[in-house]
Amino acid sequence: MNVIIKNGRVIDPSQGIDDTLDVVVENGLIMEVGKGLSAPAGVEVIDAGGMLVVPGLIDMHVHLRDPGLEYKEDIISGTRAAANGGFTSVCCMPNTKPVIDNKAIVSYIINKARTEGFCNVFPIGAITYGLQGDSMAEMGELKESGCVAVSDDGHPVANSELMRRALEYARGMGILVITHAEDLALVGEGVMNEGFTSTEIGLKGIPRVAEDIATARDVMLAEYTNSPIHIAHVSTEGSVRVIREAKARGVQVTCETAPHYFTLTDNAVRGYNTNAKMNPPLREVHDVTAIKAGLKDGTIDAIATDHAPHHLDDKDVEFNAAMNGIIGLETSLPLSLALVDEGVLSLAQLIEKMSVNPSKILDLQRGTLRAGSIADITVIDPAVEWVVDAKTLASKSKNSPWLGKQMKGGAAATVVGGRVVFNGR
Amino acid sequence: MAEFKHKDIIALRDLTKEDIERLLTTAENMREINSRDIKKVPTLRGKTIINLFYESSTRTRTSFEIAGKRLSADTVNITPSSSSATKGETLADTALNLLAMKPDIIVMRHAVSGSHYFLSKKLPGCSIINAGDGTHEHPSQGLLDMLTMKDRFGKLDGLKVAIIGDITHSRVARSNIQGLTKLGSQIFLAGPPTMMPPGVELLGNVTVCGTMKEAIQDADVVMMLRIQQERQGKTLMPNAREYSRYFGLNPENIKLAKPDAIVMHPGPINRGVEMSSYVVDGDQSHVLKQVENGVAVRMAMLYHVCGGELE
Numbered sequence: 001m002n003v004i005i006k007n008g009r010v011i012d013p014s015q016g017i018d019d020t021l022d023v024v025v026e027n028g029l030i031m032e033v034g035k036g037l038s039a040p041a042g043v044e045v046i047d048a049g050g051m052l053v054v055p056g057l058i059d060m061h062v063h064l065r066d067p068g069l070e071y072k073e074d075i076i077s078g079t080r081a082a083a084n085g086g087f088t089s090v091c092c093m094p095n096t097k098p099v100i101d102n103k104a105i106v107s108y109i110i111n112k113a114r115t116e117g118f119c120n121v122f123p124i125g126a127i128t129y130g131l132q133g134d135s136m137a138e139m140g141e142l143k144e145s146g147c148v149a150v151s152d153d154g155h156p157v158a159n160s161e162l163m164r165r166a167l168e169y170a171r172g173m174g175i176l177v178i179t180h181a182e183d184l185a186l187v188g189e190g191v192m193n194e195g196f197t198s199t200e201i202g203l204k205g206i207p208r209v210a211e212d213i214a215t216a217r218d219v220m221l222a223e224y225t226n227s228p229i230h231i232a233h234v235s236t237e238g239s240v241r242v243i244r245e246a247k248a249r250g251v252q253v254t255c256e257t258a259p260h261y262f263t264l265t266d267n268a269v270r271g272y273n274t275n276a277k278m279n280p281p282l283r284e285v286h287d288v289t290a291i292k293a294g295l296k297d298g299t300i301d302a303i304a305t306d307h308a309p310h311h312l313d314d315k316d317v318e319f320n321a322a323m324n325g326i327i328g329l330e331t332s333l334p335l336s337l338a339l340v341d342e343g344v345l346s347l348a349q350l351i352e353k354m355s356v357n358p359s360k361i362l363d364l365q366r367g368t369l370r371a372g373s374i375a376d377i378t379v380i381d382p383a384v385e386w387v388v389d390a391k392t393l394a395s396k397s398k399n400s401p402w403l404g405k406q407m408k409g410g411a412a413a414t415v416v417g418g419r420v421v422f423n424g425r
Numbered sequence: 426m427a428e429f430k431h432k433d434i435i436a437l438r439d440l441t442k443e444d445i446e447r448l449l450t451t452a453e454n455m456r457e458i459n460s461r462d463i464k465k466v467p468t469l470r471g472k473t474i475i476n477l478f479y480e481s482s483t484r485t486r487t488s489f490e491i492a493g494k495r496l497s498a499d500t501v502n503i504t505p506s507s508s509s510a511t512k513g514e515t516l517a518d519t520a521l522n523l524l525a526m527k528p529d530i531i532v533m534r535h536a537v538s539g540s541h542y543f544l545s546k547k548l549p550g551c552s553i554i555n556a557g558d559g560t561h562e563h564p565s566q567g568l569l570d571m572l573t574m575k576d577r578f579g580k581l582d583g584l585k586v587a588i589i590g591d592i593t594h595s596r597v598a599r600s601n602i603q604g605l606t607k608l609g610s611q612i613f614l615a616g617p618p619t620m621m622p623p624g625v626e627l628l629g630n631v632t633v634c635g636t637m638k639e640a641i642q643d644a645d646v647v648m649m650l651r652i653q654q655e656r657q658g659k660t661l662m663p664n665a666r667e668y669s670r671y672f673g674l675n676p677e678n679i680k681l682a683k684p685d686a687i688v689m690h691p692g693p694i695n696r697g698v699e700m701s702s703y704v705v706d707g708d709q710s711h712v713l714k715q716v717e718n719g720v721a722v723r724m725a726m727l728y729h730v731c732g733g734e735l736e
Contacts, residue, residue, distance in 0.1 A: 199593075199625050200628060202560040203538050203560075203561075271542065272540075272543065317517070319539050320536075
């Protein structure tokens with residue numbers, strides 16, 4: 001399928017491009033980026049006047065719930081949500097049923113995504129069998145069968161010896177370890193951030209030091225073993241500081257945060273709002289400030305959503321019984337664009353964090369509009385105003401704290417491997 | 426006095442000073458009924474009250490039941506062991522099924538903070554009264570404590586109230602802090618730092634004291650909280666012996682409070698741990714007075730959520 005995207009403001013940080021240009025796509029690849037390009041008749045034309053044309057957005061942290069928990073989401077609905085949100089690639093976490101800890105599950109996901117999905121899906125395998133934290137999964141085979149990283153997301157590896165060995169072994173297999181950094185003993189029975197809000201509304205708190213300590217441990221293990229590590233969903237001021245210091249002394253550490261951690265505080269939990277319940281929990285104003293500072297100075301490499309669909313039955317319950325997490329694929333772009341309006345990031349920096357850097361961290365060979373590369377392209381309308389409506393969200397689950405809220409900016413078109421999977425205009 | 430306009434009573438945080446004064450005044454009037462030979466008035470005749478207790482309770486459940494009966498309401502008690510909770514039914518489904526039987530008030534105790542707000546959203550046609558939710562609030566206890574203080578001192582404004590113990594896990598402390606602050610009392614907290622929640626001094630007119638002695642110095646009221654060894658025993662304190670030594674009320678340290686100070690406890694008491702028996706059974710103890718006031722306060726709560734007006 002051939003496509004020409006005309007008259008858009010092309011921003012490609014991988015080549016230092018920011019100019020009004022046309023992009024020609026042929027046979028799934030980017031043929032040419034230049035001024036006043038023409039295309040043969042019959043080619044699909046996307047008029048991107050007033051729009052941004054950027055390397056396809058990559059969400060390196062989502063939960064697609066497939067196989068096993070399809071009542072929350074599946075590969076079709078999840079990739080539909082991704083495409084509508086402007087994402088051309090997503091990386092799915094292994095806490096499916098069964099867990100992504102063997103080749104059969106990896107192949108199932110890749111095949112289903114290829115035949116029925118709307119964007120690229122890169123599975124992330126488990127660090128330990130069944131996410132049990134006992135023994136290492138077959139990381140070599142996971143990598144060979146298509147996993148781009150390993151993680152025990154949601155089930156932090158508590159045993160430091162096992163984490164050390166996993167980092168060493170993964171390095172040997174050439175696969176990145178992504179850590180969910182939380183000290184489970186400190187998390188205890190907590191259900192929200194520990195602070196004034198938890199004191200007032202009487203919910204058990206999770207101290208931010210639970211994350212800080214685990215981040216510090218994992219960074220030190222990476223340093224000691226000379227292995228790369230990626231810290232998932234950074235939410236605290238302390239974690240940002242630990243990672244900043246580690247980067248300064250040359251540790252191979254990268255990290256991501258999620259839009260909710262730079263947009264919301266634990267105040268959102270008031271009223272016992274289960275759509276503000278996630279793990280790690282929403283923190284306080286000074287954490288939000290530190291996350292933004294970390295994004296600005298480059299300490300935080302990527303923005304990922306931690307898209308965590310949950311059925312109403314798992315959320316419309318008393319607070320302690322509600323499951324952790326919110327959907328994010330369809331709101332990430334406007335919430336992240338707000339960072340540009342606020343002056344935290346330039347547009348080019350934002351695209352680095354939502355496309356270029358995730359591709360580099362996971363070696364996806366994407367995140368660029370260079371001629372000859374795979375035609376994963378997102379066309380962004382930075383000005384469109386819209387309201388988050390459960391009825392129009394593509395995700396099967398509607399667990400968003402932004403339902404009914406006004407958004408500014410969003411995807412206008414999403415092109416995956418030269419195929420227009422979303423064209424909202 | 427302003428009309429009481431709340432359908433539910435879930436937290437003293439949600440009530441105004443006037444609401445609380447209204448409830449206390451009504452409770453004072455209700456007390457007269459409780460001293461009659463025939464302790465029953467027809468006020469809530471034909472009303473149905475369900476006492477839904479997901480956590481065990483003797484005092485509170487009995488008190489609510491008696492309160493309802495004295496106002497001639499029909500009361501039904503449901504406890505988890507005899508309900509569908511053990512069959513895996515959700516709270517919302519249990520409540521909707523109960524609602525289909527057309528109760529006027531559901532009095533609930535539940536282990537999850539905020540579950541009454543969840544219930545209230547599901548049941549717009551029924552009044553919800555909180556008989557204790559997790560570590561959030563216990564408004565009827567807060568009100569009966571305030572009534573007991575008001576009885577003794579004639580006012581709450583300016584009283585110095587010391588609350589000693591596990592503040593973090595205490596819904597009684599939270600309701601007292603919310604209510605007493607609105608009525609002008611000063612609250613002094615003491616307990617091991619492991620049991621002091623962050624930012625508690627911002628909840629109201631609250632001072633966190635370094636020692637129990639500081640907190641009870643010249644206090645008008647000394648309120649001791651129950652230590653639940655099954656909860657606090659693991660990491661929050663060494664043991665009951667040491668707790669008692671530093672945070673227990675005894676005939677010696679009580680002398681630091683004002684000579685006419687009163688001693689309170691929400692019960693059940695661990696004698697010899699947070700309070701010495703000499704204090705529990707001593708002249709300053711108002712523990713049983715609290716229980717007595719509990720019935721009147723709960724009558725007032727039931728009465729007002731039903732839209733009652735005093736004759």
